[in-house]
Amino acid sequence: MLWRNRDLQVLLAACLGTTAALAVAALATAGAATATWVLVAGLVVTALSAAGYARRTRRLAELASRMEDALATGRRVSFEDMHEGEEAVLSSQAGKTLDALQLTNERLAAEKASLADSLADVSHQLRTPITSLGLELELARRDAAEPAARAHLMRAEQLRARMAWLVEALLKLARIDAGVVVLDRRDMVAAELVDRAIAPLGVALDLADVRLRLHVDPVATAHVDPAWTAEALENVVKNCIEHTPAGGTVTITATQDLLACRIRVEDTGPGIAPQDLPHMFERFYRGAADKGATGDKNATSATNPAGVGIGLSLARAIVVAEDGHLTATNATAQDGTVTGARFDFAFYRATV
Amino acid sequence: MAVRILLVEDDPDIVRSLQELLEREGYAVRQTDARDEAVRLATAPGHQAFDLALVDVTLRQGNGFAVCSAIKDATPEVPVVFLTASGDEYSTVAGLTMGADDYVAKPFRPRELLARIAAILRRSRPAAEQTLRLGDVELDPARARVTKAGRELVLTPIEYRLLLQFAAHPGRLVTRDAIREALWEEAGAYVSDNTINVYVRRLRKKIEDDPAHPQLVVTVRGLGGYRGVADPEEAPGGSPALDAGAADKGATGPDGATDQGGR
Missing domain, CATH: 1.10.10.10 (Winged helix-like DNA-binding domain superfamily/Winged helix DNA-binding domain)
Known part of the structure; x- marks a missing residue:
């Protein structure tokens, strides 16, 4: 392998060439005996140079290999036994760089753990007063004699629910961002995921007068966390219901091919404006x-009072965390008119 | 006779309003914030002390799982409903695995909690x-x-x-x-x-x-x-x-x- 080294080849060629030239010159000017000594001297020098070169190359390779080990295993690796001139300097620098990298990694891991704890604390701190508030509002509503007062308290409860939803969604997003969510991925039948996602939406669909159509391949399965994935699906379905006028339909189709399990949610609403399409999954994007x-631009959605900005964002974050894809497009008819919005989930099957 | 509920909860704000709400619904409520006392109350020998136990898993002292275990060991027919922190999937799965009958995540809508309690009590009645x-x-x-x-x-x-x-x-x-x-x-x-x-x-x-x-x-x-x-x-x-x-x-x-x- 060493012989393939270009620099070594050049070195050898130069040395041997020079030796040959000098030997010939010696032969011409000083006779065969001198020429032979010149030749021998040249060959010896060439051999020593090559050997020295090979040794240095080997030590550099050794240094590179140790650095690779250190990066791969994350363990501190010592370079103290490499002490040959510039190699020593290089080794020392490599050692320091890797140490610094190691420290940074350790610090990041500690920060992540601390962030996870903070998020858990914040959750608890927020949930308790929100829960108490809900209980107090319920009690107040039972005590309120005037219908107007009861209506105000009902609206207050709706606002509280919206706050609660926002808090939960934001915390989930933060946990996903911080990488502290532990997904419990298992082989889930798509039908079960869909059922779970739509179970809480019966009354909302009924009130909005929107029909739900399901075309689920019973064989379709995905390797996902059931609770998180059902939530992602539910958020998208809620978004579709919200944008579908009365009398419309939301269709959920689940299929499977060689590459992935695919779930499509399509509505019969006005579709997504082209300028909004690239931003659909950004947080708080309205x-x-x-x-x-x-x-009504200021309409608070019936089914998704917290607004569309967070629900889709969270759905995508969940899907991405499960190595999947979630895209939004417009469904179009043959003649190009938009028939509604379309969301495509793809959960990729294990790599072969 | 009024249905008796054991409420194991340590947050004072929630305790006050939840107890009042349950009592207004016609339940007789006994509350404790300590795990040991909860276990003692629930497993007092003789007649069955409670018709339902509502247990917060996020207790500061000790955890609600132990209360659930103790209740289920002593009186398996008494339903246990957990109050969990939303998003805490681990507790939910663990709770259901150890025999809890249902769980309600905080923050919850009060009426939903009441409905679940009623549903569980109804389920434990003969068909x-x-x-x-x-x-x-x-x-x-x-x-x-x-x-x-x-x-x-x-x-x-x-x-x-x-x-x-x-x-x-x-x-x-x-x-x-x-x-x-x-x-x-x-x-x-x-x-x-x-x-x-x-x-x-x-x-x-x-x-x-x-x-x-x-x-x-x-x-x-x-x-x-x-x-x-x-x-x-x-x-x-x-x-x-x-x-x-x-x-x-x-x-x-x-x-x-x-x-x-x-x-």
Whole structure:
């Protein structure tokens, strides 16, 4: 392998060439005996140079190999036994660099753990007053004699619910971002995921007068966390219901091919404005023309009171964490008119 | 005798309001914030001390799982409902694995908690008592199945919820306000009186022999609501005394909300 080294080849060629040239010159000017000594001297020098070169190359390779070990295993690796001139300097620098990297990694891991703890604390701190608030509002509502007062308290409860939803969604996003969510991925039948996602939406669908159509391949399975994935699906379905006018339909199709398990959710609403399409999954994005199904820019959604900005964001974060894809497009008819919005989930099957 | 609930919860704000809410619902509540005392209370020898235990798993001292284990060991038929922190999947799975009957994540909607408690208590009653009935229409909440004269009826989710409300407390007034509040909570939408009338009309079309002259779900004029009638022949028009006594500001009790086990 060493012989393939270009520099070594050049070195050998130069040495041997020079030796040959000098030997010939010696032969011409000083006779065969001198020429032979010149030749021998040249060959010896060439051999020693090559050997020295090979040795240095080997030590550099050794240094590179140790660095690779250190990076791969994360363990501190010593370079103290490499002490030959510039090699020593290089070794020492490599050692220091790796140490610094190691420290940074350790610090990051500690920060992540501490962040996870903080998030858990914050969750608890927020949930308790929100829960108490809900209980107090319920008690107040039972005590309120005036219908107007009861209506106010009902609205207060809705606002509280919206806050609770926002807090939970934001905390989930933060936990996913921090990488502290432990997904319990198992082989889940798509039908079960879909059922779980739509179970809480019966009354909402009924009130909005939106039909739900399911085309689920019973064989389709995905290797996902059931609770998180059902939540992602539910958020998308809620978004579709919200944007579908009365009398419309939301269709959920689940299929499977060689590459992935695919779940498509499609509505019969106005679709997504082209300028909004690339931003659909950004946090808090409401879209320039987001008017919901009723056309009112300030409409608070019936089914998703916290607003569309977080639900889709969270759905995508969950899907990405499960090595999947979630995309949004517009469904179009043959003639190109938009028939509604379309969301495609792809859960990739294990790599072969 | 009032249903007895053991509440194991240590947050003072939640304790105060939750205890009051449960007592207003007619439950007798015994509260403790300490794991050991909870276990002692729940497993006192002799008769069964409680009909249901509501246990917070996020107790500061000790954990709710131990309480659940102890209760299930001593009195396996007493249902245990966990209050968990939302998003804490580990606790949820662990709790259900060790025999908890249900869990409710904080923050919860109070009515949902009440509905779940009622559903679990109903489940622990013998099967025959669980079915609700208005005339020849029967509703099995455990299976969410409705039949009329033995034939299965298909109701939409809202129709089912309405029927559940009327059938859970036959003879009791269910105001439109109460219906509105129940639906508002679940779907986040304000439902007008008109819409409610429409839904009740649709329900009547499915369950009444003669929807034009309803006998199972009758309108109560002047009090803004409806009343479920269990035995139409016996009380054709309803008695005024029953109406007046049941006009309790619209709270329809623990069965007023969804029966589904939820997330």
